[in-house]
Amino acid sequence: MAAIRVAVARCGDRLTRNVFQWNQKAARCPVRTVAHFTFQPDPEPTQYGVTQKMNLFQAIQSALDNTLSRDPTAVIFGEDVAFGGVFRCTVGLRDKYGKDRVFNTPLCEQGIVGFGIGVAVAGTTSIAEIQFADYIFPAFDQIVNEAAKYRYRSGDLFNCGSLTIRAPWGCVGHGALYHSQSPEAFFAHSPGIKVVIPRSPVQAKGLLLSCIEDKNPCIFFEPKILYRAAVEQVPLDPYYLPLSQAEVVQEGTDVTLLSWGTQVHVIREVATMAQEKLGLSCEVIDLRTILPWDIETVCKSVVKTGRLLISHEAPLTGGFAAEISSTVQEECFLNLEAPIARVCGYDTPFPHIFEPFYIPDKWKCYDALRKMINY
């Protein structure tokens, strides 16, 4: 507004008119920042001591802070992490722990992961940041051919188990092709790494600490849309949430809804809609770990409900829902009462202005659920 005021003061009526017309037009445009999900905080965890209100980036920062304070070998590095990171996840850490432990690298993803592997091979804790999951592909070779295979190929003489790679992940409303991607399925095909995605600040801290402590190279994807949006009470002390364990966040009997990351909040809302509109009892599961995933929890739920809907932001073809779907079909064939439904992104690159139409929102999930129930 200040800019417009200055313009008005300096120029004649014509410009003023134009500016105001433009302003009015803009005002008529639909506001496109409405979130496609509603974050639902979990009850405050009481078993880990004192908690504090944190959003997701603060919970990540807290996990990193805990790690640096307890593990003198731990180092954090990546592009722009020194001043606090472009998403504020490393804010204050360099001042607190020194510039040899929290430092910027040159702008080169294959270098960051290769370097991180080397730090881990030397036996020290290595936490690498890739600025956006979209830019992890230059490091694909280092992750898939090197990190994932280090222990196996050396007969366990060497390993890079103390490596964790963090990366902002998922859609953000306007990120278009290269600030929105969900590349977990590319990595799910790579034995030797773990892939973990949290849905909330409490989950993020507990799962990230487990990744850092885990004896295997882990990729930790942080839903960037939740960095500021998700706020809940998070324990200040370190605590660990188990990897390769899905969590049933809501029990139900009629259908199983499965997802991870932000999309868990979408299917939670769908469960409420289904209850209200269709009188359905949905079991909502957060998969949490993509690889190696928790087959048991998912299959147990499907055996009970007989129906499964999987939803993820990533494109349908080759998405991780395909893996889950075929496994559940194999394991629960006699219990399935309807074909397994997959509600995913379309098989296109992630678009800019079409994002509201691209994402598998609650209406798309609800409609698929409705059809599945009537099958």
Place this chain on the structure above:
Amino acid sequence: MATLRGLLRVRTVTGRWRGVRDRQCLLRNTIRCQSDFTSLEEKPQFPGASADYVDSLEFIQPNVISGIPIYRVMDRQGQIINPSEDPKIPKEKVLKFYHTMTLLNTMDRILYESQRQGRISFYMTNYGEEGTHVGSIAALNDTDLVFGQYREAGVLMYRGYPLDLFMAQCYGNALDPGKGRQMPVHYGCMERNFVTISSPLATQIPQAVGAAYAFKRENADRAVICYFGEGAASEGDAHAAFNFSATLECPVIFFCRNNGYAISTPTSEQYRGDGIAARGPGYGLLSIRVDGNDVFAVYNATKEARRRAVAENQPFLVEAMTYRIGHHSTSDDSSAYRSVDEVNYWDKQDHPISRLRHYMLHQGWWDDEQEKIWRKKSRKMVMEAFEEAERKQKPKLEHMFTDVYSEMPVQLKKQEQSLMKHLKLYGEHYPLDSYEK
């Protein structure tokens, strides 16, 4: 001539550019330092480089005709050229150099033949590059960590890796610490600080930098050496590593074996600059080019690089010029792309082993009789290990599934059980007898 003139002019200008501040920077051992911001002087204030203005248009010419010189300590007849550069290595150590190089050569010949006979699936020889291995590793401490490409078996041999284990790896037998999972010549040894080789080229280079960074933080008085060929240096990972090592100030020695070929690709199709060494200064690396067939030149360069890398926490680049005498691998026939005469020149007239032998003969540390005895003995040692390795069974089948993760995921356990069940029914169609029970 135009090129040369251009070069001279650039050099002169560079000389004039170097001001007092630069010298102070060098004294402080900084490669590049930025001036304090001041608007008073007509001086460049760009944050990206520290340089003066110039008022005539001049492109910097690459100097490829007369490149970085090749450091040499002894000539082809094994005579020390400049006594002040003689490392004066004691007899026992020189004998160890020679024994290692020749034992490696003997092992290469036998394993190469065994591949030709279909007894192992694959092999890569080290012909002509034995000097680079031995000279460099002898200049390091035993605790210094080695990252290699695949043509550095002499490094492991110098550190005392037993012949049994070389063979075990190539045969993938039950003795192989790698549990028979990788192709032959992908050696690794924890106790000897030799990181397991992998096939993807250049991936080890940024990893070596990371390990060096960790050592720096530990104050461990440990350096890292990372070997790679000139072909691998074209990979993006090489660029990543050189740059990271300089900006993060890591005690790492990049050791490039420039043997003229990457499989069939000659260096003229690999790069157009002055080899690999000339890239170092662009990254702020201290760099040198050495005669890779001169074990003492390699030793001296590596020794000094190691000393300074650890003392100053900075990376060094050593480019060892050599020639790949053998085929690229057993899957390659190099006569398809280069002449026999060319190969013969390096094999007969400029070979690291014969050069060191000349030196030892001059010193009176070696003679034809000893040569005969050692040849016989080394051949016997290799053949014994070879036969032993061939007799051994392959590792237990379960090792196909272990070590994927530190623990075995449930679904992997299930896959293992499913194979075992399958073999109960169909075992006769599989080579089960060759594997340990």
